Amino acid sequence: MGHHTFPVERADALEDPSRYRYCSREELLEALALAGSETVADLGSGTGFYTDDVAPFAATVYGVDVQSEMHEVYREKGVPSNVDLVTAEVADLPFEDDELDAAFSTMTYHEFASSSALAELRRVLAPGSRLVTVDWSANGDGESGPSTDERYALADARRALEDAGFVIEAASERPETFRVTTTA
Helix, strand or coil, X not given: CCCCCCCHHHHHHHHCHHHHHCCCHHHHHHHHCCCCCCEEEEECCCCCHHHHHHXXXXXXXXXXXXXXXXXXXXXXXXCCCCEEEEECCHHHCCCCCCCEEEEEEECCHHXXXXXXXXXXXXHHEEEEEEEEEXXXXXXXXXXXXXXXXXXXXXXXXXXHHHHCCCEEEEEEECCCEEEEEEEC
């Protein structure tokens, strides 16, 4: 698969509200099912487009991105007071065991998906916590997002998440994307 990162010079595209057609704010929040006291990680947070949506509903949100330049763009935009920016690979997160109550990935699973990254997520997510993954589907037509050869099929993502110890709560395929909600 691709395992690339989004070009920083195109960061403004990450703020385009048309992204909600692939995953709406409401869909993400419903899947996360937050009560307001949770510690949450946005995996591949980029410019904070979805981080900003989740922040009002959590105690702490970690915006995790491998590119410190994306954090710089986010800082220029303005970071909510309960958001901490973390520069790290998903396969090497700087969190304690069971530290997170939830995590989510919107259109970044294809960038970090590996058995080591999923094992790391399982380590840092507390028992019973949720992981919500929305990503480009290999079954899509490639009208947006990465080329279809850089994407995962829903069945492959499900299998990888189950192999890492996650329990599938819900999974759905849409025209260009899939969503998987799991518990640790």
